[in-house]
Amino acid sequence: MDTGTPTPRRRMRADARRNYERLLAEAAAAFAEHGADFSLEGIARRAGVANGTFYGHFATRRTLLEALLGDRMRTLAATGTELLAARSPFEGLATWARAAMVHTTIYRGLGAALMQAVEDETSELHTACKAVLAAGEELVARARTAGEVRPDVTAPDLYALVNAAAWAGEQSSPPQGERLLAFGLDGFRTSATGRE
Structure with missing residues (x-):
């Protein structure tokens, strides 16, 4: 029988919520500054909470990444679906x-973490990653069917290019990611839709 929740329990829930939000904010800042491999214990220290509190909210690094990136990944997947209606299949793919x-x-080293999540069905990021990959596959298939990319271009080619461009952007100064991506996408095009 429920006789009402005591005030201390309500306060704990509010405190837990504040800790959760503080941990997310500190994780985002730490990952942006140091990369996605930054120490989880370091994030707890930055947030001013005990390690046990951190792991109570985020059992693994992937749990934390899901909380930070889940909405972004779902948006990226939805963007892919919307771009299937683009007038030019190649431009939809390139966008x-x-x-x-x-x-x-977003975070240095994120690409590797996401690719591991794709392979691990127990990962909190698995479903979101699969939706993103499915969007890329559909865009490649549409561009191939339209004859706007070479018939041998595959979705894994696209993902490899995106990851290579992201890595180049992280490693070079000035960042070369955009240029590498543009060169790679140009190589995907058929001669009929390539450079004028």
Whole structure:
């Protein structure tokens, strides 16, 4: 029988919510500054909470990344679906590839973490990653069917290009990611839709 929740329990829930939000904010700042491999214990220290509090909210790095990136990944997948209606299938594909590269470079080293999540069905990011990959596959298939990209171009080619461009953007100064992506996409095009 429920006799009402005591005030201390309500306060704990509010405190837990504040800790959760503080941890997300500190994780976003730490990952932006140091990369997606930054120590989870370091994030707890930055947020001023015990490690146990951190792991109570985020059991794994992937749980944390899902909380930080889940909405962004769902938006990227939805953008891919919307771009299936683009007048030029190649331009739809190229627009999505640029958005995917920007997403992958939010945090240095994020691409590797996301690719691991795709392979791990127990990962909190697995479903979101699969939706993103499915969007890319559909865009490649549409551009191939329209004859706007070479018939041998595959979705894994697209993902490899996006990841390589993201890596180049992280490693070079000035960043070369956009240029590499543009060169790669140009190589995807058929001669009929390539450079004038």
